[in-house]
Amino acid sequence: MENIYVSLDELIRLGGKAKGFSFLPRQPIHSLLSGRHGSKFRGRGMDFSELKPYVQGDDTRQIDWKATRRTRKPYIRLYNEERDRSVWIVLSQRNSMFFASKGSMKSVQAARTAALTLFRTLSVGDRVGGVIFNDSSLKSFRPQRSQTLLMQMLHEIVEQNGALHAENTKDEQGQLNKALQLVSASARHDDLVVLIGDGQGFDAETARHLSDVARHNDILAVTIYDPLESVLRSEGPIVVSDGEHFAEFDSSDKRFHKHFEASFESHLLHLEQLSKRHNIVLMRLRTDEDLLTQIQQQLGYHPGAKR
Numbered sequence: 590m591e592n593i594y595v596s597l598d599e600l601i602r603l604g605g606k607a608k609g610f611s612f613l614p615r616q617p618i619h620s621l622l623s624g625r626h627g628s629k630f631r632g633r634g635m636d637f638s639e640l641k642p643y644v645q646g647d648d649t650r651q652i653d654w655k656a657t658r659r660t661r662k663p664y665i666r667l668y669n670e671e672r673d674r675s676v677w678i679v680l681s682q683r684n685s686m687f688f689a690s691k692g693s694m695k696s697v698q699a700a701r702t703a704a705l706t707l708f709r710t711l712s713v714g715d716r717v718g719g720v721i722f723n724d725s726s727l728k729s730f731r732p733q734r735s736q737t738l739l740m741q742m743l744h745e746i747v748e749q750n751g752a753l754h755a756e757n758t759k760d761e762q763g764q765l766n767k768a769l770q771l772v773s774a775s776a777r778h779d780d781l782v783v784l785i786g787d788g789q790g791f792d793a794e795t796a797r798h799l800s801d802v803a804r805h806n807d808i809l810a811v812t813i814y815d816p817l818e819s820v821l822r823s824e825g826p827i828v829v830s831d832g833e834h835f836a837e838f839d840s841s842d843k844r845f846h847k848h849f850e851a852s853f854e855s856h857l858l859h860l861e862q863l864s865k866r867h868n869i870v871l872m873r874l875r876t877d878e879d880l881l882t883q884i885q886q887q888l889g890y891h892p893g894a895k896r
Contacts, residue, residue, distance in 0.1 A: 592693040595750050600704040600743045606881055607708035610888035612676075612781060612809075620889030622870060640664045674780055675732035676710040678703050678719030678742070679768050681786030682749040684757045690817035692877030696753055698813045699785045700746050701880050706783050707739050719783075720768040721745045723752065724761040729771050732780075765790040769798035778805040785811045788860050796863060803867040810869050812860065815876045 591599060612622070640656055643649075643663035656664040680703045686696035693701075707717050717739055718732030728745050730738060765786070772782055782802055788810075802808060864871045874883050 592697060595697050595700045595747055597743060597747050603701060603704045604708040607705045609885045621887050640666060675716040675718060675777060677772050677776060677780060677782045678706060679772060679782060679784045680721045682723040684724055684760060685787055685789045687753040688815060689876050690815050695787050695813045695815060695876055696750055698874060698876050698880055700750050702785050702811055703746060704743060707742060711739055720771055721749055722764045722768050723749045724759040724764060727764060727767055762790045766794045766798060773798050773801040776802060776806050780806045782806055782808045788812045799867045803869060808869040810864060811872045811874060813874050
């Protein structure tokens with residue numbers, strides 16, 4: 590049952606494995622977060638520290654003109670890197686996530702990804718929070734540097750994951766937009782928002798919310814997918830169901846194969862275009878491979894990673 594549903598014990602055990610990957614700006618060269626001219630992530634923001642008299646060689650861009658006019662002597666502003674920032678998890682446990690042809694359910698891989706991110710974030714002293722939603726409910730958590738809050742989020746993940754079943758027919762497309770709207774209204778500058786789902790439910794309103802969030806924050810979109818969604822095996826007649834309706838198709842039909850694969854490629858292209866437009870980093874995780882290994886490989890494995 591562990592690949593169909595997650596348990597609280599399983600998610601808690603992941604806390605000891607949440608290492609070897611980092612969300613810091615400085616990344617290994619093979620990390621998807623590394624860019625030609627530096628990280629695609631802003632990293633933590635900067636807090637104002639103090640004013641000090643300008644001396645030759647100081648950065649003139651940091652001159653505080655108000656203080657300079659008031660004192661008639663040039664002063665510059667000094668900043669310290671913020672000691673922490675908030676990491677928002679936006680986790681989908683919608684009905685579309687309750688699927689797998691092999692390996693774990695998409696909903697299970699998504700829940701594990703969320704748990705690893707939460708533990709990794711809290712381990713370096715940053716705040717965790719976010720929104721966990723399905724087709725009928727939505728639970729939000731204000732970011733805190735709190736083990737208690739982390740456990741509350743894990744409990745909610747397990748509860749929503751356990752509510753999934755094949756007979757579910759509700760398909761509430763607007764839940765993702767509601768979650769993003771909450772984050773957009775609450776996220777500070779230079780926060781990190783980690784979207785975890787299967788990329789379903791994106792529309793024009795989603796793009797607007799993403800644009801609002803990305804204006805001052807970083808976004809990492811983690812797309813969970815099953816191998817059957819990208820490459821259809823030729824196994825003859827196959828019956829599929831959404832819990833209410835049934836349909837049969839011939840998986841060996843070449844024309845059907847062509848349309849099926851074109852549909853998946855179109856979906857990927859839409860996500861890639863959206864990510865480029867709003868400077869979103871995309872990560873794709875399979876249901877049939879070890880989750881932590883995939884994350885470490887894509888974020889750049891380094892045992893001494895501080896984040």
